[in-house]
Amino acid sequence: MTPPTATYAAPADAAAPRTPVVRGGFLVLAAILLIALNLRIAITSLGPLLDEVRTGLRLSGTTAGLVTTLPTIAFAGFGALTPALVRRFTPARVLVVAMAALAAGQLLRVLTGSSLVFLITSALALAGIAVANVLLPMLVKYHYPDRAGVLTGAYIMTLTVGSTAAAAAAVPVAHAFGSWRVGLGVWALVAAVAVLPLVPLALRWRGAGAPAGGPVPAGAGRVRPARTRLGWAMALYFGAQSLSGYAIMGWLAQLFRDAGYRPATAGLLLAGVTALGVPIALVMPTLATRLRTLRPLVLTLAGAMAVAYVGLALAPYGGALLWVALAAVGQGAFPMILATIGLRARTPQGTVALSAFAQSTGYVIAALGPLLVGVLHDATGGWLAPIGFLLGALAVQTLAGLVIARPRFIEDER
Helix, strand or coil, X not given: CCCCCEXXXXXXXXXXXXXXXXXXXXXXXXXXXXXXXXXXXXXXXXXXXXXXXHHHHCCCHHHHXXXXXXXXXXXXXXXXXXXXXXXXXXXXXXXXXXXXXXHHHHHHXXXXXXXXXXXXXXXXXXXXXXXXXXXXXXXHHHHCCCCHHHHHHHHHHHHHHHHHHHHHHHHHHHHHHCCHHHHHHCCHHHHHHHHHHHHHHHHHCCCCCCCCCCCCCHHHHHCCHHHCHHHHHHHHHHHHHHHHHHHHHHHHHHHHHHHCCCHHHHHHXXXXXXXXXXXXXXXXXHHHHHCCCCHHHHHHHHHHHHHHHHHHHHCCCXXXXXXXXXXXXXCCHHHHHHHHHHHCCCCHHHHHHHHHHHHHHHHHHHCHHHHHHHHHHHHHCCCHHHXXXXXHHHHHHHHHHHHHCCCCCHHHHC
């Protein structure tokens, strides 16, 4: 398939710098979906095997909490660097390196017996995810401006499928090969496959002067979300939602194991959250683009998550399926906020600026979440205190969501 050719079109915002548009083709679509498939595998494959990893590497509860917090730390740091990388190199080249780092990190972390090396190589893998996290909303906005809702839903659904497959298969694969290392390391192959459509794109777009094929124009730096109320509200919502999401990915399987479920069943229950989230991920971006205000979505998602938390605290075994279903609805906040990044920016440049700020700042906010869940669990020996903490974070998320519910654009708040 021949890569897409560059054509020129007026930008969405007449005041924005004029940049060439590279229309989406087969390679672009394949790259977006394959990258999305990898965005959570390295994390959700770890949760069901966390007990085995703790035993194999002799990790304390606090260190295990640091392992589950590492995604938010890496996403904050490396996500913030992404706009600078895109101003110097083509996004396709940046993404080639990002996916290669993800594959290498996932492979190297299962070859070591050192907890420190495990943390470092995990950070390498997560750095690749962090860069892709920021760039995907921009690629969708740039290549598919008239179908952004559909494409956002498609890549979030693909992300959810990858998350579900990794959570469900990690324990069976580990048992089949007799090692947790295989259960984690096998997913490096999936990341390696994602490099394939990116290489011809990087070669084809060498020297092109567009966000999808070359450095982002200097004018993109004029969008400063950190100086806007909208930017901070987006960051707070993203941060509180991410805190919840990564706490669930890191600890929900352990909560179900503590409640009496077998390891494989606990992993399947965790996978159920992401599996039930697939249709939600597909329709949420389109729904968000069609509503005049996001207020009904914000309140519905928060209500479902609140009931799930209370249920997990009071009846984690008997009501597990119901709490999993409600948590899946509540985690629909993730596709909603990703879609909202594109909705709250007029241009690809504004999208990447808002995406980088909301995600990097949001992950700083979220970074203490999984770690505090681990510390509170160790200190109390139960799950009431950790869940109470998560309910508090949900209240912050809801308030921030009400702020971003009204339509407006980050470029207008400069």
